[in-house]
Amino acid sequence: METSSEIEPWAEIGNVPLFEVNKALQGLREGVRCDDGRVRGLDDIALMCSPETSSMDPVLARRYVMLSARFDKQDNVEYVKMLSKQLTRIGIRNIFVNTAGDFGVATDACLAQARILLALCTSTYGEKTTGTYETYMELKYAREHPGHVRLVPVKLHPKYPPEPPGPEEGRNQNQVAFSPSLIYINGINETSSGTYCKVHPRQLAIDIARHIHDLGLWSDVYESTASKFSNDD
Known part of the structure; x- marks a missing residue:
């Protein structure tokens, strides 16, 4: 029987990833597919990661919400x-990045x-x-670049801030990054049991x-061509 600290997975209703990188894409056509349908190759990615060019090209501007999650x-x-x-x-x-191994x-x-x-x-x-690329490093990046990336936590486990296993650096950073002054979004409900x-x-x-709207960042990440919800969603 599950204890109160365990999470019951929500049943699957669909499977449409926006940003999924697969090692099978390696080669001449290797790249990253974004939600605009474009596949960006390694040259484009290198350009995106360059501080000299990312602020100059509007296509490469910061306009996404990155879903940072453990895929364990x-x-x-x-x-x-x-x-x-x-x-x-x-x-x-x-x-978001969904890979089986390191894909820096x-x-x-x-x-x-x-x-x-x-x-x-x-x-x-x-x-x-x-691993070199992990949620520990993603969180560290957000902490080091508060003027560029806004940290928004979502509570998906009763224990918050998370206290992950492994080296204490992870737990220590979580305690500092997810301070009481940082408002989180609640993503869990308690059942009758x-x-x-x-x-x-x-x-x-x-x-x-x-x-996001309350933070004043709606216009930064909003895509006007969004589809409407249906009763089946």
Whole structure:
């Protein structure tokens, strides 16, 4: 039986990732697909990551919400994909990296375009692992560039700030980054049995949109060509 600290995964309703990098794309056609349908190759990505050019080209400007999450469980992967789909339908441009291993170029590309870092705080978020590119480093980047990237946490586990396993650097950074003065978006509900479950991705997307509007960042990440919700979503 689950304890009150465990999360029941929300059932899958769809699977449409906006930004998924697969190692099969490597080669001459290697690149990153964004929500505008463009596939950007390594040369474009390198340009995005260059501070000399990223501020000059409007195409490379910071206009996305980056979904920063641990993909250590399949439930987390599916939830992020569904949340991405719902955010897109509202009109929020968003990107995330979904790879099996280190893929630093893709992570750098996401961070270079991110106006908001949406930290999806599961129990292991911010863990300092052996990998070079991880949520620990994404959070560190946001802390070091507050004028460029706005940190917005989403609580997806009863324990907040997260206390991930591994080296203490991860727990220490979480305690500092997710201070009491930083307002988080609640993404869990308590059930009648005393357990917790993640809220429906559609509802969470709406709450995120309201929060972004309240922060005064709506125009930075809004895509006017968004589709409307249907009763089936």
